[in-house]
Every structure is written in C-alpha cells, then in structure tokens.
Amino acid sequence: MLELRLVQGSLLKKVLESIKDLVTDANFDCSATGFSLQAMDSSHVALVALLLRSEGFEHYRCDRNISMGMNLNNMSKMLKCAGNDDIITIKGDDGSDTVTFMFESPNQDKISDFEMKLMDIDSEHLGIPEAEYHAIVKMPSSEFSRICKDLSSIGDTVVISVTKEGVKFSTRGDIGTANIVCRQNKTVDKATPLSESVTVSLSSELPVVVEYKIADMGYIRYYLAPKIEDDEEEMKS
Amino acid sequence: MLELRLVQGSLLKKVLESIKDLVTDANFDCSATGFSLQAMDSSHVALVALLLRSEGFEHYRCDRNISMGMNLNNMSKMLKCAGNDDIITIKGDDGSDTVTFMFESPNQDKISDFEMKLMDIDSEHLGIPEAEYHAIVKMPSSEFSRICKDLSSIGDTVVISVTKEGVKFSTRGDIGTANIVCRQNKTVDKATPLSESVTVSLSSELPVVVEYKIADMGYIRYYLAPKIEDDEEEMKS
Amino acid sequence: MLELRLVQGSLLKKVLESIKDLVTDANFDCSATGFSLQAMDSSHVALVALLLRSEGFEHYRCDRNISMGMNLNNMSKMLKCAGNDDIITIKGDDGSDTVTFMFESPNQDKISDFEMKLMDIDSEHLGIPEAEYHAIVKMPSSEFSRICKDLSSIGDTVVISVTKEGVKFSTRGDIGTANIVCRQNKTVDKATPLSESVTVSLSSELPVVVEYKIADMGYIRYYLAPKIEDDEEEMKS
Numbered sequence: 001m002l003e004l005r006l007v008q009g010s011l012l013k014k015v016l017e018s019i020k021d022l023v024t025d026a027n028f029d030c031s032a033t034g035f036s037l038q039a040m041d042s043s044h045v046a047l048v049a050l051l052l053r054s055e056g057f058e059h060y061r062c063d064r065n066i067s068m069g070m071n072l073n074n075m076s077k078m079l080k081c082a083g084n085d086d087i088i089t090i091k092g093d094d095g096s097d098t099v100t101f102m103f104e105s106p107n108q109d110k111i112s113d114f115e116m117k118l119m120d121i122d123s124e125h126l127g128i129p130e131a132e133y134h135a136i137v138k139m140p141s142s143e144f145s146r147i148c149k150d151l152s153s154i155g156d157t158v159v160i161s162v163t164k165e166g167v168k169f170s171t172r173g174d175i176g177t178a179n180i181v182c183r184q185n186k187t188v189d190k191a192t193p194l195s196e197s198v199t200v201s202l203s204s205e206l207p208v209v210v211e212y213k214i215a216d217m218g219y220i221r222y223y224l225a226p227k228i229e230d231d232e233e234e235m236k237s
Numbered sequence: 238m239l240e241l242r243l244v245q246g247s248l249l250k251k252v253l254e255s256i257k258d259l260v261t262d263a264n265f266d267c268s269a270t271g272f273s274l275q276a277m278d279s280s281h282v283a284l285v286a287l288l289l290r291s292e293g294f295e296h297y298r299c300d301r302n303i304s305m306g307m308n309l310n311n312m313s314k315m316l317k318c319a320g321n322d323d324i325i326t327i328k329g330d331d332g333s334d335t336v337t338f339m340f341e342s343p344n345q346d347k348i349s350d351f352e353m354k355l356m357d358i359d360s361e362h363l364g365i366p367e368a369e370y371h372a373i374v375k376m377p378s379s380e381f382s383r384i385c386k387d388l389s390s391i392g393d394t395v396v397i398s399v400t401k402e403g404v405k406f407s408t409r410g411d412i413g414t415a416n417i418v419c420r421q422n423k424t425v426d427k428a429t430p431l432s433e434s435v436t437v438s439l440s441s442e443l444p445v446v447v448e449y450k451i452a453d454m455g456y457i458r459y460y461l462a463p464k465i466e467d468d469e470e471e472m473k474s
Numbered sequence: 475m476l477e478l479r480l481v482q483g484s485l486l487k488k489v490l491e492s493i494k495d496l497v498t499d500a501n502f503d504c505s506a507t508g509f510s511l512q513a514m515d516s517s518h519v520a521l522v523a524l525l526l527r528s529e530g531f532e533h534y535r536c537d538r539n540i541s542m543g544m545n546l547n548n549m550s551k552m553l554k555c556a557g558n559d560d561i562i563t564i565k566g567d568d569g570s571d572t573v574t575f576m577f578e579s580p581n582q583d584k585i586s587d588f589e590m591k592l593m594d595i596d597s598e599h600l601g602i603p604e605a606e607y608h609a610i611v612k613m614p615s616s617e618f619s620r621i622c623k624d625l626s627s628i629g630d631t632v633v634i635s636v637t638k639e640g641v642k643f644s645t646r647g648d649i650g651t652a653n654i655v656c657r658q659n660k661t662v663d664k665a666t667p668l669s670e671s672v673t674v675s676l677s678s679e680l681p682v683v684v685e686y687k688i689a690d691m692g693y694i695r696y697y698l699a700p701k702i703e704d705d706e707e708e709m710k711s
Contacts, residue, residue, distance in 0.1 A: 078412075109422075116413040178587070179586065183585075335650065354650050
C-alpha cells in the first residue's frame with residue numbers, strides 16, 4: 001500500500017508542469033527514500049531526474065518498492081483540478097492498475113478523488129555516475145529562463161562559456177548572433193514557479209546538468225547531452 | 238416606442254457573454270414586466286431563460302409588447318464597445334428593423350450610438366411549469382464554475398448527487414474517474430462576473446435548473462435535460 | 475562610426491512595436507539631427523515617419539550620415555531580449571553589413587550584444603510639405619486606440635468629423651452602423667505604452683496625420699491617405 005500526503009500540493013503541480021512538455025509517459029518510483037522519476041525526452045537529448053524525498057511529505061507510507069507508469073499529460077489534467085492551497089495525497093494499492101490523487105481544500109470543505117489508470121512502461125534505469133564538474137554556476141532561475149527564451153528566438157543551439165568573471169551564453173542564427181554575459185555576484189531578485197535559483201554544472205566531456213531545488217525536499221535535474229563537435233566549431237568560428 | 242436605460246450597463250454585457258456561446262440567434266421580448274429572452278441551444282439540450290425586470294432599469298418605456306430578433310454574436314460585438322462604467326440605453330421604434338444601443342460614459346464626455354439590424358426568428362415560447370424540486374443546492378458560483386471546468390477535462394457527463402452532508406459531482410472518462418464532494422456550509426468567498434452564487438435545483442424526473450441571480454433585477458436560468466438512463470447507469474456502474 | 479546610447483531603452487522597444495506590424499523592411503537614417511525612419515506600409519495607404527532627436531540620447535556619435543536597412547521583425551526579435559530597464563546602445567561601423575544592439579542592465583550585471591545583418595532597401599524619401607490643417611484634435615491615446623479597435627469590429631472604414639463641440643467617428647458594416655462622439659475637454663486619464671496623448675490633424679484634401687510624441691525626443695507620425703470619394707459618399711448616405 002502506498003499513501004503519500006503532501007501538504008504543499010502546489011509543489012507537485014509545478015513539478016509536473018516542468019516535466020510534461022519534455023516527457024510523455026514515465027514510471028514514478030516509490031521507495032522508502034522517496035518519490036522519484038527518471039525519463040528521457042522523446043528526442044533522447046535530455047534526461048530528467050526528479051526526487052521528492054520521503055521526509056518532505058507530512059505522511060509517507062510505502063510498504064514496498066513500487067513503480068507506477070503514468071501518462072504525464074493525463075496526470076497533469078488531474079493535478080490541474082487541485083487548488084493551489086490543496087493538500088494532495090497519492091494513493092495506490094498493491095497490484096492495482098490505478099492510482100488515486102486526493103485533493104483536500106485547506107478548510108476541508110471540498111474533497112476530490114481522481115482515479116487514474118496506470119500503464120506499463122518499459123524503462124531502464126540509467127546509472128548516473130557522480131562526476132566532478134569544471135564549472136558550477138548558480139544563478140536566479142528567472143534570469144536563466146529569460147536568457148534561454150531570448151536566445152531561442154535567435155538561434156537553435158547555445159554555447160555556455162564560464163570564466164572567473166562570469167558566464168557567457170552565445171548563439172547564432174539566420175538573422176545574426178547574440179552574446180549575453182552575466183557577471184558573477186548577480187543577486188537573486190525574483191522568484192519563478194518552482195525554485196528561486198538554478199544550478200548549471202559543466203564539464204567539457206559531460207552532459208550539462210541543470211538543477212532546480214524543490215523546497216527542502218528534493219530536486220529536478222535535467223541532463224543535457226552536448227551537441228557534437230562539428231556544430232560547436234561552427235558556433236565558435 | 239421602446240427605451241430602456243440601464244445605469245449599470247456592464248450587467249447587460251455580462252449577461253450576453255454568458256448566453257452567446259450557447260445560443261446564436263434569439264428573440265428578446267419586451268413588455269411592461271421586463272426585458273426577457275427564452276431560447277434553446279443549438280443541440281436542444283439546454284433552455285436559457287433570462288429576465289431583467291423593468292424595476293431594475295432607471296428608465297423603462299415599452300409602449301406595447303415587442304419581440305426583437307437579434308444575432309447574439311453581433312449584439313456582443315456592439316456591447317463590447319461599451320465601457321464597463323457606461324450607461325446603456327436600448328432604443329427601438331415600432332415597425333423598425335433595427336435596434337439602437339446607446340452608450341454614455343459616466344462623465345458624458347463620450348456618447349456612442351450603435352444601430353443593429355434585427356432579424357426574423359421563429360420561436361415558440363415554452364411554458365415552464367413551476368415544479369417542486371427534491372434538492373436545492375446554493376453554492377458559490379466560482380466554485381461551481383471551477384468544478385464544471387475541472388470535470389470537463391476528465392469526462393463528458395456529470396452525475397450530481399445530493400445528500401444532507403453535501404453535494405457530489407462525479408464523472409468518468411478514458412483516463413479515469415473523478416469525484417468531487419462539497420460539504421454543506423461552504424462559505425462564499427469569491428465573486429464571479431455575473432453573480433456571487435448559483436442555485437442548482439434537482440428532481441429525478443425533471444431538468445436540472447441552474448440559476449444565477451442578476452443583481453436585484455432578475456436572473457438567468459439554464460434548464461438542462463438529463464441524459465437518458467442508459468448513460469446514467471453506465472456512469473454509476 | 476555610429477554609437478547611440480539611449481538610457482530609456484524601453485522607448486526604442488515600444489517604437490518598434492508600433493511600427494513593425496505596418497512596415498516589414500525599412501531604412502533607418504542617422505544624421506547629426508537624429509535617428510529617423512520614413513516608410514510606406516505594404517498596401518501604400520499609410521506613411522510612417524519616426525524621429526528620435528540626437529539630444530534625446532545620452533551619447534550620440536554619428537560621424538557621417540548613414541542609412542541602415544533593417545528587417546523590422548528581426549530587429550523586434552532582438553529588442554525584445556532587452557529588459558525594460560535596460561540601456562540600449564546602437565552601434566555601427568562604416569561599410570559594415572551589420573548593426574549591433576547592446577543591452578546593459580541597470581546594475582551592469584548583464585551585458586548583451588546582439589548583432590543583426592543589414593539589408594539593402596530601395597527607398598525614396600518623400601518630401602512631406604508643411605500643411606495647414608482645418609482641424610486638430612488632441613485626445614488621450616488610450617481613448618483613440620479604444621475607438622479604433624471598437625469601430626474596426628463593426629466596419630472597415632471610418633469617417634472622422636470635427637466640429638466645435640467635439641469629434642465624431644462613424645462606421646458602417648454588415649451588422650449595422652456606429653457613431654462615437656467625444657466632446658471637447660475630455661481629460662486625459664490613462665497612459666498607453668508610448669505616449670499619453672495623440673494628435674489627429676485633418677484637412678479635407680490632405681492625408682490625416684496621427685501623431686504620437688515620444689517623451690521629449692521626437693515623434694511617430696502616421697500619414698493616412700483618405701479613401702476615394704465614392705466610399706465616403708456611401709458612408710454618409
């Protein structure tokens with residue numbers, strides 16, 4: 001039996017919104033450690049890894065490890081029906097082919113049960129080796145999001161270069177080129193939906209890791225494979 | 238001659254917005270009693286009944302009963318040109334094939350006249366018998382609206398069940414099922430465009446009536462035919 | 475060499491947004507006087523004239539007159555990447571086929587360089603003779619914008635009539651007619667993106683001029699050719 005009660009239910013809503021456009025179907029894995037997910041995007045360029053640690057839940061009961069295959073779009077439809085202040089409880093029974101999301105309004109006046117069909121999803125867990133990164137940049141997530149959005153209007157790829165002075169994002173497209181330099185010590189001044197800051201970890205031979213902390217309970221990490229060298233050269237030339 | 242002056246013109250704008258997606262063309266009926274409309278939606282599932290009583294108008298002159306056929310989409314285009322604080326006057330002449338909407342800004346700096354072509358619409362007035370309902374639920378219209386929106390993302394039909402404890406809305410669709418229970422005594426905490434609260438009246442053999450009061454001057458009622466039993470059984474099974 | 479530093483960079487962003495839907499490609503002309511543009515819309519009904527005087531820039535260096543052909547859509551994509559509080563500097567080199575937009579955040583933490591390809595555009599400068607207008611109407615630009623938007627939902631053309639009492643805007647379409655009268659002395663009560671007020675200058679034989687002042691540094695003027703008489707007669711009949 002599975003019963004996970006999350007008082008700040010809006011966290012789960014936001015987590016799902018940040019994954020569902022990248023991944024269609026995925027297995028959520030429940031263990032004594034926490035509620036987690038690992039999935040590749042459909043183009044196999046990005047790996048998403050989510051962890052919500054058990055300590056972050058008000059109530060966490062998971063009798064045995066269980067993996068539940070969910071269509072993230074359907075899951076999102078249901079979670080959108082939860083109010084932003086609602087308490088969300090995830091319930092499952094051993095051997096059942098459904099999962100139940102229960103939403104309780106703060107004053108207990110409205111109680112909703114949404115039961116969703118599970119699906120069988122083949123997935124292999126990739127071991128992600130701990131790695132040492134040459135550069136780690138922590139910046140306001142709102143700033144990072146703005147830069148990605150801005151550059152995507154100019155070009156398709158981005159080169160991230162880190163020096164002691166700051167981090168440079170560069171792109172090139174049909175209409176011209178763009179370089180954005182953020183100097184070190186930029187203060188965090190805005191909040192974004194999920195997390196105030198983002199950490200970008202880089203090594204020349206490894207996937208970039210973009211990590212958002214989720215309150216005190218976990219993280220979402222995006223591992224992004226680098227473009228092959230031909231393109232990088234073209235960008236730098 | 239017809240001249241109806243409504244100081245709170247935004248009421249008429251909101252009324253129209255709440256009807257125009259359901260009904261395309263309709264006759265507005267003017268009499269000493271008030272300004273009213275009765276129309277079926279195109280799928281003949283819902284009957285809309287609107288009444289704005291004459292006492293609610295600052296000035297109400299209607300020399301003889303008159304029925305004016307209007308395209309609600311065109312009428313909405315014109316009413317959208319009225320400011321939210323504008324006074325709206327509806328004017329008509331006997332035998333004329335047009336109706337005029339006059340909008341006056343509160344400080345009288347801006348006066349607009351919109352003249353719209355009328356149309357001939359065949360319609361039969363349905364006598365709606367007074368009925369006694371087994372259950373009458375009054376709830377915040379914002380809550381009702383949210384529940385309808387949420388459930389429509391899961392299924393196509395809804396079963397409403399009322400007990401002494403509260404009211405339950407249930408649906409079922411391809412991706413799963415949903416049940417939302419609202420307990421009695423839920424306080425009204427938000428306002429919606431037209432009306433703060435909605436009243437839902439139910440009897441097992443009668444259409445459901447969903448009623449929104451319009452300030453002190455009238456109402457919009459939606460009479461919704463129940464789905465035939467086959468479907469209901471399917472929903473409950 | 476060209477280097478124009480505009481502290482209130484958002485002005486340039488707004489200017490471009492108000493031109494780019496009307497004009498696709500245009501030459502920006504730089505001289506000791508200022509940064510200007512003159513272009514016809516694709517249907518050759520409207521002439522846009524922009525002037526940002528050199529005194530309005532914090533730093534203005536223009537060694538010799540230069541004309542830079544830009545695709546306004548691409549330019550807009552780049553300017554959208556500037557923050558609303560950013561300082562914008564336009565840079566160009568003699569004989570170069572690119573222009574650079576530099577954006578500096580107020581605290582200098584973020585510096586962006588966007589380099590855009592220039593294009594060769596054939597254009598002839600129209601001499602716009604100074605004219606004396608029979609009627610000049612100054613009104614809140616928000617009000618003017620609202621009226622244009624409202625009337626465009628009813629008809630395709632507008633007749634503007636000015637008397638001592640006020641200004642009347644009239645249109646006619648398939649669904650009916652509309653007349654909006656604004657009395658003189660209407661106070662400005664709202665701000666719009668670019669300019670608080672608009673000035674409309676009319677003579678029976680001349681293009682209408684719609685002018686928006688840009689802070690203290692210049693203007694955007696739209697010269698609109700009148701519809702040929704056949705249509706006007708039809709409107710008035």
